[in-house]
Amino acid sequence: MKMVKKCSVLMLCSAVSLSLAACGPKESSSAKSSSKGSELVVWEDKEKSIGIKDAVAAFEKEHDVKVKVVEKPYVQQIEDLRMDGPAGTGPDVLTMPGDQIGTAVTEGLLKELHVEKDVQSLYTDASIQSQMVDQKLYGLPKAVETTVLFYNKDLISEKKLPQTLEEWYDYSKKTADGSKFGFLALFDQIYYAESVMSGYGGYIFGKNQDGSYNPSDIGINNEGAVKGAALIQKFYKEGLFPAGIIGEQGINVLESLFTEGKAAAIISGPWNVEAFSKAGINYGITKLPKLENGKNMSSFIGVKSYNVSAFSKNTELAQELAVFLANEKNSKTRYEQTKEVPAVKSLANDQAIMKSEAARAVTEQSRFSELTPNIPEMNEIWTPADSALQTIATGKADPKQALDQAAETAKGQIKAKHSGK
Numbered sequence: 124m125k126m127v128k129k130c131s132v133l134m135l136c137s138a139v140s141l142s143l144a145a146c147g148p149k150e151s152s153s154a155k156s157s158s159k160g161s162e163l164v165v166w167e168d169k170e171k172s173i174g175i176k177d178a179v180a181a182f183e184k185e186h187d188v189k190v191k192v193v194e195k196p197y198v199q200q201i202e203d204l205r206m207d208g209p210a211g212t213g214p215d216v217l218t219m220p221g222d223q224i225g226t227a228v229t230e231g232l233l234k235e236l237h238v239e240k241d242v243q244s245l246y247t248d249a250s251i252q253s254q255m256v257d258q259k260l261y262g263l264p265k266a267v268e269t270t271v272l273f274y275n276k277d278l279i280s281e282k283k284l285p286q287t288l289e290e291w292y293d294y295s296k297k298t299a300d301g302s303k304f305g306f307l308a309l310f311d312q313i314y315y316a317e318s319v320m321s322g323y324g325g326y327i328f329g330k331n332q333d334g335s336y337n338p339s340d341i342g343i344n345n346e347g348a349v350k351g352a353a354l355i356q357k358f359y360k361e362g363l364f365p366a367g368i369i370g371e372q373g374i375n376v377l378e379s380l381f382t383e384g385k386a387a388a389i390i391s392g393p394w395n396v397e398a399f400s401k402a403g404i405n406y407g408i409t410k411l412p413k414l415e416n417g418k419n420m421s422s423f424i425g426v427k428s429y430n431v432s433a434f435s436k437n438t439e440l441a442q443e444l445a446v447f448l449a450n451e452k453n454s455k456t457r458y459e460q461t462k463e464v465p466a467v468k469s470l471a472n473d474q475a476i477m478k479s480e481a482a483r484a485v486t487e488q489s490r491f492s493e494l495t496p497n498i499p500e501m502n503e504i505w506t507p508a509d510s511a512l513q514t515i516a517t518g519k520a521d522p523k524q525a526l527d528q529a530a531e532t533a534k535g536q537i538k539a540k541h542s543g544k
Contacts, residue, residue, distance in 0.1 A: 221253030264466035
């Protein structure tokens with residue numbers, strides 16, 4: 124989700140028994156008795172605590188403990204933990220975006236989890252990988268998300284839906300008149316623009332032979348990235364995107380144009396399903412379109428997770444709670460209440476979930492997507508890349524010049540802030 128700046132779920136296949144999913148690490152009777160009367164604090168995402176209400180009640184009854192659930196925007200929880208953790212007022216379990224894991228571990232904010240391999244195997248490979256730092260596990264996946272295409276069925280039918288970004292460009296040229304628009308996207312932000320740039324060979328970080336990220340290999344300004352940015356620039360230069368969707372308020376303008384019936388299609392994510400439904404929009408959801416080279420537009424995979432605070436005074440019980448909240452049964456219940464797509468492999472084939480158009484679109488788009496890098500150096504990419512894309516969108520710089528500058532700025536910040544690792 125863009126709010127996280129964000130967020131390769133290859134959803135899917137294998138089933139593990141529900142009884143195993145619910146178990147987690149075995150505890151001794153002495154461990155159970157020592158937990159009696161304890162209190163755990165869970166920081167859950169805003170307006171999402173309904174999804175774990177029953178699970179929390181069951182855990183309290185089984186362990187004879189009290190669990191207090193506090194709602195906080197999940198992208199802000201690590202920032203709050205930096206202050207509240209040392210003060211003793213933080214959570215035992217929190218939820219956070221996967222791309223913040225590396226930074227949080229480096230800062231000593233998260234507790235390593237010791238979870239059996241059979242529990243880890245419940246989740247899609249990409250989602251569990253998002254929780255790994257130096258081959259150690261620091262969380263369990265709660266939900267996954269990718270960007271997808273929302274379209275207004277009252278403005279364009281599914282049968283006439285353009286299949287490529289170039290076709291959407293042509294459609295927008297016929298449709299956009301300054302007050303109404305065809306296709307819109309927040310391409311002035313790397314979270315969204317990466318979908319185009321990577322399709323032509325751009326990338327954030329290269330990979331080492333062992334699959335880890337190489338922060339010295341930055342690909343946001345290579346030939347493919349520049350080609351993708353040039354395609355993006357056409358939408359702005361020809362007035363197919365309104366000036367209002369550039370910058371911090373862009374997401375509000377984009378969503379308003381869609382809910383007001385003034386945009387035929389936008390790139391957004393499953394986090395907007397409920398909002399668009401409440402707005403009464405007759406919308407459809409599908410994967411992102413292809414590019415002219417035949418490749419599908421990519422996207423970042425965002426993973427929400429349950430993690431244990433390093434400041435918790437009851438880390439073993441907190442780990443048990445994290446495992447319990449993220450198991451197969453409770454993941455499905457949470458989906459039913461929140462519509463967040465679960466990361467559990469077996470649920471990818473669950474009929475009740477797959478009848479959701481949003482879940483199907485996320486699952487399909489995941490095939491063309493990759494994890495948002497979770498290393499600390501990723502923090503040095505967002506701002507320079509976004510700044511470059513905004514100068515490209517406003518015509519203040521050509522793509523190569525802007526992206527070269529962004530890459531140099533990112534390299535300088537990585538060297539200054541992370542060279543001591």
